[in-house]
Amino acid sequence: xxxxxxxxxxxxxxxxxxxxxxxxxxxxxxxxxxxxxxxxxxxxxxxxxxxxxxxxxxxxxxxxxxxxxxxxxxxxxxxxxxxxxxxxxxxxxxxxxxxxxxxxxxxxxxxx
Amino acid sequence: xxxxxxxxxxxxxxxxxxxxxxxxxxxxxxxxxxxxxxxxxxxxxxxxxxxxxxxxxxxxxxxxxxxxxxxxxxxxxxxxxxxxxxxxxxxxxxxxxxxxxxxxxxxxxxxxxx
Numbered sequence: 605x606x607x608x609x610x611x612x613x614x615x616x617x618x619x620x621x622x623x624x625x626x627x628x629x630x631x632x633x634x635x636x637x638x639x640x641x642x643x644x645x646x647x648x649x650x651x652x653x654x655x656x657x658x659x660x661x662x663x664x665x666x667x668x669x670x671x672x673x674x675x676x677x678x679x680x681x682x683x684x685x686x687x688x689x690x691x692x693x694x695x696x697x698x699x700x701x702x703x704x705x706x707x708x709x710x711x712x713x714x715x716x
Numbered sequence: 717x718x719x720x721x722x723x724x725x726x727x728x729x730x731x732x733x734x735x736x737x738x739x740x741x742x743x744x745x746x747x748x749x750x751x752x753x754x755x756x757x758x759x760x761x762x763x764x765x766x767x768x769x770x771x772x773x774x775x776x777x778x779x780x781x782x783x784x785x786x787x788x789x790x791x792x793x794x795x796x797x798x799x800x801x802x803x804x805x806x807x808x809x810x811x812x813x814x815x816x817x818x819x820x821x822x823x824x825x826x827x828x829x830x
Contacts, residue, residue: 605762635816646806646820647760696759704750704810705818709759 606631606699608708616714617687624683625711627697632677635700638670641710642693650695653680687715718743718809722821729797730829737792737824739781739807747809749790750818751781754804763805766790777801799828 607630617623627636638650651659651672659672673681684691692715698705723738741747751763764775771783781792790807807821 610759637816646822652816694759698760700816704748704762704765704808706762707752707760712757 610708614712622685627680633699636680637698638682639696640693718819720821726825728827739790746812750808752806
Protein backbone atom coordinates (compact mmCIF):
# COMPACT_ATOMS: atom_id res chain seq x y z
CA UNK A 605 0.00 0.00 0.00
CA UNK A 606 0.98 3.66 -0.35
CA UNK A 607 0.98 6.40 2.28
CA UNK A 608 -0.46 9.62 0.87
CA UNK A 609 -0.45 13.01 2.55
CA UNK A 610 -2.23 16.19 1.52
CA UNK A 611 -1.73 19.82 2.46
CA UNK A 612 -3.63 21.73 3.65
CA UNK A 613 -6.08 19.47 5.43
CA UNK A 614 -8.69 22.22 5.34
CA UNK A 615 -8.99 25.86 4.40
CA UNK A 616 -11.51 28.66 4.30
CA UNK A 617 -11.05 30.98 1.33
CA UNK A 618 -12.61 34.09 -0.09
CA UNK A 619 -14.45 34.19 -3.39
CA UNK A 620 -12.17 34.99 -6.32
CA UNK A 621 -8.97 33.70 -4.78
CA UNK A 622 -7.02 30.53 -5.62
CA UNK A 623 -5.81 27.64 -3.49
CA UNK A 624 -3.09 25.12 -4.29
CA UNK A 625 -3.41 21.66 -2.76
CA UNK A 626 -0.36 19.45 -2.45
CA UNK A 627 -0.28 15.66 -2.60
CA UNK A 628 2.77 13.67 -1.53
CA UNK A 629 3.21 9.89 -1.88
CA UNK A 630 5.79 7.78 -0.04
CA UNK A 631 6.68 5.77 -3.16
CA UNK A 632 7.07 6.42 -6.86
CA UNK A 633 3.86 6.03 -8.80
CA UNK A 634 3.02 6.52 -12.43
CA UNK A 635 -0.59 7.59 -12.14
CA UNK A 636 -2.03 10.12 -9.73
CA UNK A 637 -5.63 11.26 -9.71
CA UNK A 638 -7.56 14.22 -8.36
CA UNK A 639 -11.18 13.91 -7.21
CA UNK A 640 -13.83 16.24 -5.91
CA UNK A 641 -16.42 15.19 -3.36
CA UNK A 642 -19.20 17.71 -2.99
CA UNK A 643 -21.19 17.73 0.26
CA UNK A 644 -23.17 14.54 0.68
CA UNK A 645 -22.05 13.19 -2.69
CA UNK A 646 -19.82 10.48 -4.07
CA UNK A 647 -16.47 11.14 -5.73
CA UNK A 648 -16.07 12.74 -9.12
CA UNK A 649 -12.80 12.42 -11.04
CA UNK A 650 -11.34 15.80 -12.00
CA UNK A 651 -8.22 14.69 -13.86
CA UNK A 652 -5.47 12.13 -14.20
CA UNK A 653 -1.90 13.35 -13.75
CA UNK A 654 0.95 11.31 -15.18
CA UNK A 655 4.52 12.47 -14.67
CA UNK A 656 6.02 14.01 -17.77
CA UNK A 657 2.79 14.69 -19.59
CA UNK A 658 -0.14 17.07 -19.47
CA UNK A 659 -2.97 16.15 -17.14
CA UNK A 660 -6.04 14.60 -18.71
CA UNK A 661 -9.27 16.28 -17.61
CA UNK A 662 -12.71 14.72 -17.35
CA UNK A 663 -15.76 16.22 -18.95
CA UNK A 664 -16.84 19.34 -17.10
CA UNK A 665 -13.38 20.19 -15.75
CA UNK A 666 -10.90 22.51 -17.50
CA UNK A 667 -7.25 23.31 -17.04
CA UNK A 668 -7.84 27.02 -16.52
CA UNK A 669 -10.00 26.32 -13.49
CA UNK A 670 -8.05 23.34 -12.11
CA UNK A 671 -4.41 23.54 -13.21
CA UNK A 672 -2.38 20.51 -12.16
CA UNK A 673 1.35 19.98 -11.82
CA UNK A 674 3.19 16.67 -11.66
CA UNK A 675 6.88 17.48 -11.38
CA UNK A 676 8.02 14.02 -10.26
CA UNK A 677 6.80 10.52 -9.44
CA UNK A 678 5.92 11.27 -5.80
CA UNK A 679 4.26 14.70 -5.90
CA UNK A 680 1.41 16.59 -7.51
CA UNK A 681 -0.50 19.81 -6.97
CA UNK A 682 -4.04 20.85 -7.83
CA UNK A 683 -4.97 24.53 -7.92
CA UNK A 684 -8.57 25.63 -7.58
CA UNK A 685 -8.66 28.99 -9.36
CA UNK A 686 -10.98 31.96 -9.07
CA UNK A 687 -13.00 30.19 -6.42
CA UNK A 688 -16.73 30.50 -5.87
CA UNK A 689 -18.92 29.00 -3.13
CA UNK A 690 -19.79 26.17 -5.55
CA UNK A 691 -16.18 25.00 -5.26
CA UNK A 692 -16.70 24.16 -1.59
CA UNK A 693 -15.89 20.45 -1.50
CA UNK A 694 -13.43 17.87 -0.32
CA UNK A 695 -10.58 17.43 -2.79
CA UNK A 696 -8.78 14.10 -2.74
CA UNK A 697 -5.75 12.80 -4.52
CA UNK A 698 -5.21 9.12 -5.17
CA UNK A 699 -2.62 6.83 -6.66
CA UNK A 700 -3.16 3.78 -8.81
CA UNK A 701 -1.87 0.36 -7.94
CA UNK A 702 -2.39 -3.00 -9.54
CA UNK A 703 -6.07 -3.48 -9.08
CA UNK A 704 -7.35 -0.19 -7.65
CA UNK A 705 -6.50 3.13 -6.02
CA UNK A 706 -5.39 4.45 -2.64
CA UNK A 707 -6.64 7.82 -1.46
CA UNK A 708 -5.18 10.66 0.51
CA UNK A 709 -6.97 12.11 3.57
CA UNK A 710 -8.50 14.93 1.54
CA UNK A 711 -8.54 18.72 1.70
CA UNK A 712 -11.77 20.24 2.95
CA UNK A 713 -12.30 23.57 1.19
CA UNK A 714 -14.90 26.14 2.16
CA UNK A 715 -15.36 29.18 -0.07
CA UNK A 716 -17.15 32.19 1.39
CA UNK B 717 -19.15 0.92 -19.53
CA UNK B 718 -19.48 0.18 -15.84
CA UNK B 719 -21.95 1.30 -13.19
CA UNK B 720 -22.36 0.69 -9.48
CA UNK B 721 -25.63 0.76 -7.58
CA UNK B 722 -25.80 0.99 -3.83
CA UNK B 723 -29.41 0.30 -3.08
CA UNK B 724 -29.59 2.03 0.29
CA UNK B 725 -28.53 5.63 0.87
CA UNK B 726 -28.83 5.19 4.64
CA UNK B 727 -28.91 2.14 6.89
CA UNK B 728 -29.78 2.50 10.58
CA UNK B 729 -28.88 -0.46 12.79
CA UNK B 730 -28.64 -1.04 16.50
CA UNK B 731 -25.26 -1.55 18.10
CA UNK B 732 -24.19 -5.23 18.17
CA UNK B 733 -26.75 -6.11 15.49
CA UNK B 734 -25.74 -7.53 12.09
CA UNK B 735 -25.69 -5.35 8.99
CA UNK B 736 -25.59 -5.82 5.23
CA UNK B 737 -24.82 -3.00 2.82
CA UNK B 738 -25.87 -3.90 -0.70
CA UNK B 739 -23.89 -3.27 -3.86
CA UNK B 740 -24.68 -4.34 -7.41
CA UNK B 741 -22.64 -3.56 -10.48
CA UNK B 742 -22.95 -3.67 -14.22
CA UNK B 743 -20.05 -4.26 -16.58
CA UNK B 744 -19.39 -5.75 -19.99
CA UNK B 745 -15.87 -6.78 -18.90
CA UNK B 746 -14.43 -8.45 -15.83
CA UNK B 747 -13.85 -6.13 -12.90
CA UNK B 748 -12.11 -5.79 -9.59
CA UNK B 749 -14.38 -4.84 -6.70
CA UNK B 750 -13.77 -2.63 -3.68
CA UNK B 751 -15.37 -1.27 -0.57
CA UNK B 752 -14.07 2.03 0.76
CA UNK B 753 -15.00 3.60 4.10
CA UNK B 754 -15.10 7.29 4.90
CA UNK B 755 -15.28 8.13 8.60
CA UNK B 756 -16.67 11.57 9.53
CA UNK B 757 -14.41 14.38 8.34
CA UNK B 758 -11.83 11.99 6.91
CA UNK B 759 -10.69 10.73 3.52
CA UNK B 760 -11.39 7.36 1.92
CA UNK B 761 -9.81 4.21 3.28
CA UNK B 762 -9.72 0.94 1.42
CA UNK B 763 -11.74 -1.53 3.50
CA UNK B 764 -11.45 -4.65 1.34
CA UNK B 765 -11.09 -5.73 -2.24
CA UNK B 766 -11.76 -8.65 -4.53
CA UNK B 767 -9.24 -9.22 -7.31
CA UNK B 768 -9.38 -12.99 -7.83
CA UNK B 769 -9.50 -16.29 -5.96
CA UNK B 770 -11.84 -16.85 -3.03
CA UNK B 771 -15.07 -14.97 -3.52
CA UNK B 772 -15.27 -14.17 0.21
CA UNK B 773 -12.92 -11.42 1.32
CA UNK B 774 -12.45 -10.07 4.83
CA UNK B 775 -11.19 -6.89 6.45
CA UNK B 776 -9.22 -6.58 9.67
CA UNK B 777 -12.14 -5.00 11.55
CA UNK B 778 -14.70 -7.74 11.04
CA UNK B 779 -16.32 -6.77 7.75
CA UNK B 780 -16.59 -9.24 4.90
CA UNK B 781 -17.90 -9.12 1.36
CA UNK B 782 -18.78 -11.85 -1.08
CA UNK B 783 -18.42 -11.57 -4.82
CA UNK B 784 -21.38 -13.15 -6.58
CA UNK B 785 -20.74 -13.14 -10.31
CA UNK B 786 -24.13 -14.52 -11.33
CA UNK B 787 -25.94 -11.82 -9.37
CA UNK B 788 -23.28 -9.17 -10.11
CA UNK B 789 -23.23 -8.29 -6.43
CA UNK B 790 -20.60 -7.51 -3.81
CA UNK B 791 -22.55 -7.01 -0.59
CA UNK B 792 -20.75 -5.94 2.58
CA UNK B 793 -21.62 -7.61 5.88
CA UNK B 794 -20.68 -7.48 9.53
CA UNK B 795 -22.18 -9.83 12.15
CA UNK B 796 -22.05 -7.27 15.00
CA UNK B 797 -21.56 -3.54 14.50
CA UNK B 798 -20.03 -1.04 16.88
CA UNK B 799 -20.56 2.67 17.29
CA UNK B 800 -17.13 3.18 15.72
CA UNK B 801 -18.44 1.73 12.45
CA UNK B 802 -20.47 4.89 11.87
CA UNK B 803 -19.29 6.06 8.45
CA UNK B 804 -20.09 6.35 4.77
CA UNK B 805 -19.36 3.21 2.78
CA UNK B 806 -18.63 3.31 -0.94
CA UNK B 807 -18.68 0.35 -3.29
CA UNK B 808 -16.46 0.68 -6.37
CA UNK B 809 -15.35 -1.28 -9.43
CA UNK B 810 -12.36 -1.09 -11.72
CA UNK B 811 -12.17 -2.84 -15.10
CA UNK B 812 -9.40 -5.39 -15.01
CA UNK B 813 -6.13 -3.94 -16.28
CA UNK B 814 -7.47 -0.37 -16.12
CA UNK B 815 -6.02 1.16 -12.94
CA UNK B 816 -6.91 4.60 -14.25
CA UNK B 817 -10.64 4.01 -14.10
CA UNK B 818 -12.63 3.48 -10.90
CA UNK B 819 -16.37 3.85 -10.69
CA UNK B 820 -17.99 4.61 -7.35
CA UNK B 821 -21.46 4.03 -6.09
CA UNK B 822 -23.30 6.89 -4.42
CA UNK B 823 -22.46 5.62 -0.96
CA UNK B 824 -24.39 4.22 2.01
CA UNK B 825 -24.39 6.03 5.32
CA UNK B 826 -24.32 3.56 8.21
CA UNK B 827 -25.99 4.88 11.37
CA UNK B 828 -25.32 2.92 14.52
CA UNK B 829 -28.09 3.34 17.07
CA UNK B 830 -27.29 2.93 20.79
